[in-house]
Amino acid sequence: MKIVKTIESVRTVVEAARRSGKTIGFVPTMGALHIGHISLIQAAAKECDFVVVSIFVNPTQFGAGEDLEKYPRTLQQDLKLCDKAGVDVVFTPENETMYPGQNLTWVNVEKLTDRLCGQFRPGHFRAVATICNKLFNIVQPDVAYFGQKDAQQAAVIKQIVADLNMPLQVVVCPTVREENGLAVSSRNRYLTDQQKKDAASIYQALVKAQQLVDAGVLESAHIIAAMRTILQQGSSIQVEYISVVDAQTLQPIDTIVSQALIAIAVRIGPARLIDNIIVQAPGNSV
Amino acid sequence: MKIVKTIESVRTVVEAARRSGKTIGFVPTMGALHIGHISLIQAAAKECDFVVVSIFVNPTQFGAGEDLEKYPRTLQQDLKLCDKAGVDVVFTPENETMYPGQNLTWVNVEKLTDRLCGQFRPGHFRAVATICNKLFNIVQPDVAYFGQKDAQQAAVIKQIVADLNMPLQVVVCPTVREENGLAVSSRNRYLTDQQKKDAASIYQALVKAQQLVDAGVLESAHIIAAMRTILQQGSSIQVEYISVVDAQTLQPIDTIVSQALIAIAVRIGPARLIDNIIVQAPGNSV
DSSP: EEEEHHHHHHHHHHHHHHHHOEEEEEEOOSSSSHHHHHHHHHHHHOOSSSSEEEOOOOOSSSOOSTTTTTTTOOHHHHHHHHHTTTEEEOOOOOOHHHHHOOOOOEETTTTTSSHHHHHHTHHHHHHHHHHHHHHHHHHOOEEEETTTTTTHHHHHHHHHHHHHTTTSSEEEOOOOOOOOSOOOOOOGGGOOOOHHHHHHHHHHHHHHHHHHHHOOBBBBHHHHHHHHHHHTTTTTTTEEEEEEEEEEOOOOOOOOOEEEEEEEEETTTEEEEEEEEEEOOOOOOO | OOOEEHHHHHHHHHHHHHTTTTTTTEEEESSSSOHHHHHHHHHHHHOOEEEEEEEEEOOOOOOOSSTTSSSSOOHHHHHHHHHHHSSSSEEHHHHHHSSSSSOOOOEHHHHHTTTTTHHHTTTHHHHHHHHHHHHHHHHHHHHEEEESHHHHHHHHHHHHHTEEESEEEEEEEOOOBTTOOOOOGGGGGGGOOHHHHHHHHHHHHHHHHHHHHHHTTHHHHHHHHHHHHHHHSSSEEEEEEEEEEEETTOBBBSSSSSEEEEEEEEEEEEEEEEEOOOOOOEEEEO
16 A cells, blocks of 8 residues: 655556556545445545545634634544555655645635534635545546535535536445444544434434324424434434425425435534434335 | 537547646637737647647626627637647637536635626626636646736636635736737637727736836826826726725735736727736835
8 A cells, every 4th residue: 555645646657547547546535434434445445455544634624713723633543444445655744745835726615505514614615625536536537435424515516516516426335334323423523422322313303304204294393393302312412404395406305205415413522523414204215 | 620519529638648758738718819819828838748729708707788799709710820820639618528517516606796897797706616616627727828918717727626625727828919019818809900009008008007106106096097097098998997005915905015916907899808917116126
């Protein structure tokens, strides 16, 4: 496994693989790798001939007062996990490599970024769209892999790739969960044991939503109220939002007609955690 | 020379050229080709093995009340000129090909787009940056060619390519002028003979600015006043702006210290015309 820090070197290595006829799979990460990331790497390794992982804690996507400083950095462990998972190249640029001068260009996605996390993290998705655009242009993969846990991020990335005709495919992989249902996240490290127990109610609320929809309860207000009751059982949980939105447009819907994304964001102690499921109104198959 | 209308077909043709080891030069245009465009194509043909020209009147870069409807469309003549100039592929997509659904993604460049034409054409450079980003991702050229007449556009394109790490080089070619000094432009077709004569004063004003700078007159206000006097001699001319700006940042400067861009926009009858020169304070070589 190669570890490279410069744009030129990652381009050289990937170009050599491409010339030898290999397809390139790419997993962009902020490091602090966990089994969620590994599942993306495994999907890339299964479907592509050559796997590139980037590890870069992108400063522009953290807002004022967010956790940029304390975001976990575990590079040595990350590299071991990548090597074990069959990664060919890890790209670990410095800030100065990714932002050598004043960055004036931003990739904005309208509408998809107004709600959900976009409402609580102004500028976040603009920064995510921009850094992914940069990384795609640097690595030039055939396929890039993202997790469903970050549903809004995945929707934004799919949109920029489609709207800007970027020559790659985006694959969104299922959320990986801990034993109690909690979606794995680098930010779970911030939780105490008790907070982790409380956090299980996020998944329980999503399961409840699924059960209600399966039973034909399709009014968003009803579903959200039932979810809120469950979340409030975890005493350390502060709900940021519970939303039922169209799975494609991410715009709020009052009644689930076909497919919907049900998404949650909460604060538990020092962590902000998100999770979601996609549900289908009974009798409406995809 | 091939003429293609779909994204798949232009990608296939370019990919075949690239695989055979050819370098790809790209000249994006809105058609109504003139000797300015031809000079870009000639530069591409000289420096690259394979030349792609796109002809697409991009609707999103025209503001309300601008000349989208009457913008000259001369496809048959354009194709002849391309063929003669040694173009390998002309890409002539329909609107529906470039914007198949609702376009939600915009590439914004801060600061560079605030002033000059950006001030008078809100949203214009956002649309130009976005369509060029799309075209670059479709054609994937090694080098793209733009004209110095559209100085702000060239600066914006260079900035997105640098900031987004797009894998191509941007070359800016000198402005081509008619015999009386008027910069050639597709919009010169809108002018009557008298208006064309009046329009010569745009270049005369720029020559005056150059003379003043060469003589050590470096205060912008002084230069602009002298230019305005010349422009006012053309009775059909309405000045939109005369600006002295830093050649890199495009921010206004009071006194020319090293390199400056002196830019003009005027309205003459139904046409809005722009032109510029880059000047160098005496004793400051680039």
